[in-house]
Amino acid sequence: MSAQAAADPSRYSYYVTDESYSELVDDFADWQRDDMSVQDATERDLFRSAVEREARILDRLLFEDWLKLYTPDCFYWVPSTPNGGDPRREIAVMFDDRRRLEDRVYRLRTGYAWSQAPSSRTSRLVSNVEVFLSTRGDQRMVRSNFAISEFWDGEIRVLAGWTGHRFRRIGGAWLISAKQVNLLNCDQCIRNPSIIL
Structure with missing residues (x-):
């Protein structure tokens, strides 16, 4: 493998x-604490807007724009256990690195993702956005509640829960380095969620 390929997270999960x-696991454990809560309204609005923008981009199926919100070395994690757990030891509904996310977007664009032919229509609601400090100065943790209404094949279903975003400041911009989607019914039969949550 060439050095260039080894440094490309879309080709190799280095x-x-x-x-x-x-x-x-450490970053997503014990981070929702009042003593770590960000009180500055301007900073809270910045991250609230970022989370709302991600929801709008996903509702519009702008997957390439969605990928641009993430760091090259990101994680996308949908645990199948309440409160997250550890993806090394527990089954996840989804656990993707950058390469898997790009594969997922590519597959959705081929027209051969039968569970998304036609594409689901979604409407995301985001609320209760809270911002927390981290042990790293260039990192913030953001918690929000969500409800996703999905219409596909003549049926509407609602997925609800809360999301944890780990933002990192890179080159003057705040990008998502990890997203943990905690479905309320994560440990039940939820069918195959074929949309990006």
Whole structure:
């Protein structure tokens, strides 16, 4: 494998290591604490807008624009256990690195993703956005509640829960380095969620 391919997270998952798993689990444990809550309204609005923008982009099926919201070395995690757990030891509904996210978007664009032919129509509601400090100065944790109404094949279903976003400041911009989607019914039969949550 060439050095260029080894450094391209869309081709090789070089950053998925035991250390990155440990960091992910640590960052998503015990972070929703009042003593870490950001009180500055301007900063809270910045992250509220970022989470709302992600919802709008997904509702409009602008998947390439959605990928631009993420760091090259990102994680997208939908646990199948309440409160997250550890993706090294527990089954997840979805657990994707950057390469898998790009594969997912590519597949949706081929027209051969039969569970998305035609594409689902969605409407996302985002509320109760809270911003928390992290042990890293260039990182913020953001918690929000969500409800996604999905219309497909003549049926509407609602997926609800809360999301944890880990934002990192890179080159002057706040990008999502990890997203944890906590479905209320994550440990029940939820059918195959074929949309990006």
